[in-house]
Amino acid sequence: MISTGASGMISGWYLQIVNLLAALLLLISFAMLAQRRVVGLISLFAWQGAALAVSTAIVAVFTAQWHLLYSVALTLLLKVVIIPWFFYRLVRKLGMSRDVEPLLNHSLIMLTGIVLVIFAFNLALPISQMAGTVMRSTLGIAMACVLLSFLMMITRTKALPQVIGFMAMENGIFFAATSATYGMPLVVELGVALDVLVGVFVLGIFFFQIRETFESMDLRQMEKRKEH
């Protein structure tokens, strides 16, 4: 599916790289689903951002869609540098660096993930046939990334992994936008980036408030409170 299609035949090696990176993106999404250590999760998130940025950059250069380079710069700056750095700092300050999260039903989650990928490809098929971009075949992967991040958010109980899942979902949406339409208009991308930045900032404040009150970042503690 990934490397077939007319576009793959004509446009040569750079599309091979883009497809490779797309596959890498999907692989990282699965790795995030299985990763139990918070620190490992943050690195995976940074790598995902990097794969996204590189593939977008390649498309921008080879199809002369120069406005995409702004999006690449934003992704690199926000999702590869600032947010992971901020999360690392947060983890260190809150002393969560050794946190390991127990994951129940490990194999069931992975199987659900595979089903989601198949579903995403089917969902994307009619749309990617309509798209006029060179990398339309990767739309299915983008949708799969969105759904896998969603699954990750549902299966996690700790606050930070949930947020990383949320950010990974945003990555998937951006990859979808690049695959289908060479990205969103610049002003929208800037606005979304601003929201992400403010959101992460709010989250930082918020984590300290949770830590002050609950002494732990486990959301199940909040749930327990209700039972009393």
Added chain:
Amino acid sequence: MLLHGLLGVPLVGALLLLVWGHRRLAAEMNVLFSFITLLFAVALAVRVMREGPMEFDGGWFFMDAFNVFLVGLTALVGFTTALFSRPYMRIECAHGRLNPARLRLYHASYQVFIAAMLLALTTNNMGILWVSMEGATLATVLLVSLYRTPAALEAAWKYFILCGVGIAQALFGTVLLYFAAEKVLGAGGNALLWTHLNAVKAHLEPTVLQLAFVFLLVGYGTKVGLVPLHSWLPDAHAEGPTPISAVLSGLLLNVALYAILRNKVLVDGAIGTQLAGHLMMGFGLLSVVVASFLIGQQSDVKRMFAYSSIEHMGMMTFAFGMGGAVAVFAGLLHMTVHSLTKSAIFFTVGHATQKAGTQLMSGIRGLMGINPGLGWGLMLGTMSILGVPPFGVFTSEFLIVTTAMHEHSWAIPFLLVALGVAFAAIFGQVQAMVFAETSLPRLPYQPAMAPVFLHLILVLVLGIAMPGWLAVWYRQAAHLLGA
């Protein structure tokens, strides 16, 4: 110019209050900025009414009868809530629930929140609409957790993460919308401008827009509080400071519904079937039924009225889903009267819970004895929200139910049972809260009753004798929504 004032004043206010927000007169400054915003909104509304729909700044902003009436409503409730917040927050400070830093945060975020909603309403760009909806959420997350109690933090976390996930779905829907638009309008910023999209909506790819609308409805529907995406709403309403509950319920939910409706116009034009309307009717009816049965199980007064908000938002969604001139007119009217009534109720509830020291309804008794104004305010507000004539809520609900009777009679039993259940549950609780014997002493200060009675009088006027120009205005807006 007017538009720049409308959006600029709350932003300037936010910056100033970020520095000044804990000093003396900060609450008065908050009122002043909200009042200037209201003046701009009124001037803008008069101009749009005289000159018809208009674009600003080369098409970046757009005003027509539909959004200018919501701008007016948002600015009005923003102003009256600031009036109410002045004595309310002063007493909260006196009770030691707030420190200067939190008060600064509160005042600045309040203005940012108003600015974000006004931007969402006035922007012509569907992408910026998304950005400002998310901005409005972010501005209120830290307000929900303002008291730093475990319950407040849990509520804020739920609000942040659930609305975040929801709004991410809406972003995906917007991407799909852009994907369809780009084929017709070409790449670039113009392809997401609503006026451009509206002009070419018949040529947009139907299959893509169908899928886009599902994502947009689920995404913005989370913020409207549609069942089953509603679970953040009662918590956020109950745990935040009461002025925030009032603006969340009265304004933010309306703005989210506005986003759905703007998209629905495009989707209807593209796919040519009733799919969008049917989806909205389904979600709306489910919300009305589920919420009205959950109302009776609440013991916290703010949670009870939060569930009532879900019920009413469901009612509006159902009305807009039905479509047609009368139903859409009723939906717009219901947006207005619900917003005014619900914020008035939250104002009285705020004073009552402050006095009783608890939000549990079993602890709030005999408001009539504590302060007759408060008692009457809550009683009349409740009667209004329950759709007792001659209040405006009765008019809109009557129109919605009679239209449904003609066109979708299967829905009538569900609607009537739900309305009856909600009536019994809320009225029973409020009656005891207002009239029962109490041991609480009389209120030592004058509660801020002016906003409450101003809202209730407006709702009454809308119910008895709606001014002609307003009816024309609603009809124009209904026409824009394809009725």
